[in-house]
Amino acid sequence: MKIFASTLLLLAALPASPVLAQTPCTPGTYAAPDGDFVVLAKLPTIPAPGLRYLFRDGRRGLTSDANAPLACGAGQVTVKGTAWQPVAFRETPATFDSVGTKMTGMLIEPPGAEAKRPLVVMVHGSERSSPIGGLYGYTMAAQGISVFVYDKRGTGGSEGEYTQNFELLAADAAHALEQARKMTAGRFGRAGFFGGSQGGWVAPLAATLTKADFVTVGFGLVASPIEEDREQMVSEVRAAGLGKDAEALVNRLSQATSGLLLSDFRTGYDALDAVRREMADKPWAATIEGEYSGAIARMSNDELKRIGRARFDNLELIWDYDAVGALRKLDTPLLWVLAGEDREAPIETTRAALLGLAKEGKPFDVYLFPGTDHGMFEFTTAADGSRSVTRITDGYLKLLGDWIKGDVRGTYGHAERLTPH
Structure with a gap:
């Protein structure tokens, strides 16, 4: 992610x-x-x-x-x-204001009149491309759901600066849902959000800012960006069969780089130097990436002091975001779909957090599609361990549509439901 x-x-x-x-x-x-x-x-x-x-x-x-x-x-x-x-969809362009910024969107409605038709706002991931005219809004609409897609601030036709500040993006999503409700007054039943990837941080938070009847998330994280970086590195060393010592070392690297990020690159260099010394004789260290820690470790301290913040911390990301805390505030029914072998957003922490919250009584449904990577993609694996995506796994798109419509039944490809019925 x-x-x-x-x-x-x-x-x-x-x-x-x-x-x-x-x-x-x-x-x-x-x-x-x-x-x-x-x-x-x-x-x-x-x-x-x-x-x-x-x-x-x-x-x-x-x-x-x-x-x-x-x-x-x-x-x-x-x-x-x-x-x-x-299929003759009804498509209506829209503009709305959010936190002093003019946003652009599109409402897509299936043919016919249905007063109880679900309405979903598509909350984007970290991409900068416009969802208007793209594939995924229409895959929802083709299943009998009214869909509102909009350009992320600073992209497409929306004004403002591109950002990855979850709180600001959640405010935008909440205003998008309010706009969609106004446009479909008398033509919808339950209304809520779908968020993919980074949208998994944004959509649940948006549902705490405005009335939402449901939240759906695909291949998102219940972890902070710092935890995401750490889990990506752990996933890398496990995939390479490097053992527990390597896992412990990348955990220490994540802790060191997080110190730099949380201090705006003012402090934390001694801790980073100590980890660099431990990594110096490890041939595999040059291949470790994570979300950002590998790149930080391979830059000099002088470079990091000069350009570290501009390179790694220029999008207002909330590095220690409390994703579990946000979900604790949410009493809205939620569907979360995990990609079983997600390298970009490893699922270990997320799975445990979601199942723990469900056990506490949160109305959360959790499904897992085994053998899938980020984006719910099936893949082939080359001899060097690299993956080539082939298709979105069968059942994923239908599960999203049926759950939003309140009509989940039967099987969905190889999906496993992790929460009890």
């Missing part, structure tokens, strides 16, 4: 047909007769005329991929010989 993330042109002709005879895909959401769907979206990183596709079951890719599982025609797509028709 960088201190959220939150993904066709198979030609509709016979294999021997020339490329020039193909029909380009059109961005939009296309539904199958049985209710399945696929979202096609234009992303800035994809050369025209290609689009990103995402199916409800998590299959993803580019329309230009030779093995894309759909073909594009005039105003429809074809999947396994069946025509899927476009």
Whole structure:
């Protein structure tokens, strides 16, 4: 989790047909007769005329991929010989004010009239890209949910400065929900938040600032950014099979670097030097990253005093944020979905905290998808241990939609429910 993330042109002709005879895909959401769907979206990183596709079951890719599982025609797509028709969402641009800043958003409503339709505000991760026109809002809307997406402050059409101050971002999310309620008056039932990655810090806090009927979180952390850094390094040394001594050493490194961060890089250098001396004869030390500690350890003290704060502490991050304390203030029903092998946001501390709070009586549902990395991605692993993501795991998107609608039933891919029914 960088201190959220939150993904066709198979030609509709016979294999021997020339490329020039193909029909380009059109961005939009296309539904199958049985209710399945696929979202096609234009992303800035994809050369025209290609689009990103995402199916409800998590299959993803580019329309230009030779093995894309759909073909594009005039105003429809074809999947396994069946025509899927476009979904006519009602999309309404919006602006709203938050803490003296003008924000931009978009309300996406499914077709038809439904006075009890759920309403969800999508709380972004740490990314700087706009969610408006992206994939994930439409995957919610395609499941019968009204969705409000908005540009994070300092990104897209929203004014202000980009920040990772959870308290300020929570205020923005709370104002977004208030705006969405006004726009859908008489057309929604329960209303709340979804937050992915960094949104897992922001969405629960936002729900303490305004009335929310639910909170959903995917691959977020119930830990501080300092704890995240430490857990990432522990995960790295465990993956490399380096043993308990290495774990203890990276724990001491995290403690030393946190001293610098919490003092605005004024103090803590003696403690960091002591850890550097311990690491000096460890060949693996040069490969340790964490969220920031590896980079800090490899910079000189003079460099850190001169540019450390500008490089590592320029986004108003609350390094020792009390994520458990924020959740203790929350009495709203909450769904938290964990990625079982999350390297970017390791789940050990988060899992224990959530299960402890649920045991205390908090209305929290916790699910885990094994074999998934950050973003709920399945992956392949190379000989050097590096991972290549393949798809979003089957069942994740449907679980989010069903839980928000209050209609969880059956199984969701390989998901494991960790809290009792």
